[in-house]
Amino acid sequence: MSAHKILVIDDSKVIRMRVRDMLPQGNFEVLEARDGLEGFNMIRNERPNLIMLDFLLPKMSGWEVYQEVQKEYDLKCIPLVLMSGRKEEVLEKLSEPFEYFAFVEKPFEQKDLVAAIKEAMLKAKKHPKPAGVMSTEPGYQTTSPGDGSAMAAELAALKRQVAQMSGEIETLKKQLGQLVTFIKSKL
Structure with missing residues (x-):
């Protein structure tokens, strides 16, 4: 099983299979x-590394899924590719430019999918940190002056998170390179 998960939320089995077929084998677990x-529940439970979301869905629309994801910082930072065959319906809810996610119009080719994934990964990094996320900048105080042990523990925890995320980013870069190489070999 791969450490990196791509969640494809679409009511069309053809689209789900098409996305699966366009990705290199063995590099990703496609959910x-x-x-x-079902898609929103999988986002919460599986914490995928990429979400591909159809805009028009039964039970809970893609717009509703998007709105729910935006409520939690750790969910909205997951790269998101919004998919639709009707861009005008997307633009009724969200105006361009799409600042934090990528858009790909159906039907799409493999090169369109890869470009949208790259764009989504870049845009996901633009999300502003919420007020509760503290800075580790020198001189920035997160607790009271007399609470040095709590601050040290908090700083150590943040450093561990940064190290883990740096490793994950490097792995994603490597996999993106493999994806590009794979696609170039198929063209």
């Missing part, structure tokens, strides 16, 4: 959801 409610 599938047939409706918005």
Whole structure:
């Protein structure tokens, strides 16, 4: 099983299979959801590394899934590719430019999918940190002056998170390189 998960939320089995077939084998675990409610539950439980979300879905629309994801910082930072055959319906809810996610219009080719994934990965990094996320900048105080042990523990925890995320980013870069190489070999 791969450490990196791509969640494809689409009510069309053809689209889900098409996305699966366009990705290189062995590099990703592709999870599938047939409706918005199932997809949102999988986002919460599986914490995928990439979400591919159809805008028009049964049970819970892609718009509703998007709105729920935006409520939690750790969910909204997951790279998101919004998919739709009707861009005008997407634009009714969200105006361009799409600042934090990528959009790909159906039907799409492999090169369109890869470009959207790259774009989503870059845009996901733009999310502003919420007020509760503290800075580790020198001179920035997160606790009271007399609470040095709590601050040291907090700082150590943040450093561990940064180290873990740095490793994950390097792995994602490597896998993206493999994806590009794979796609170039197929063209």
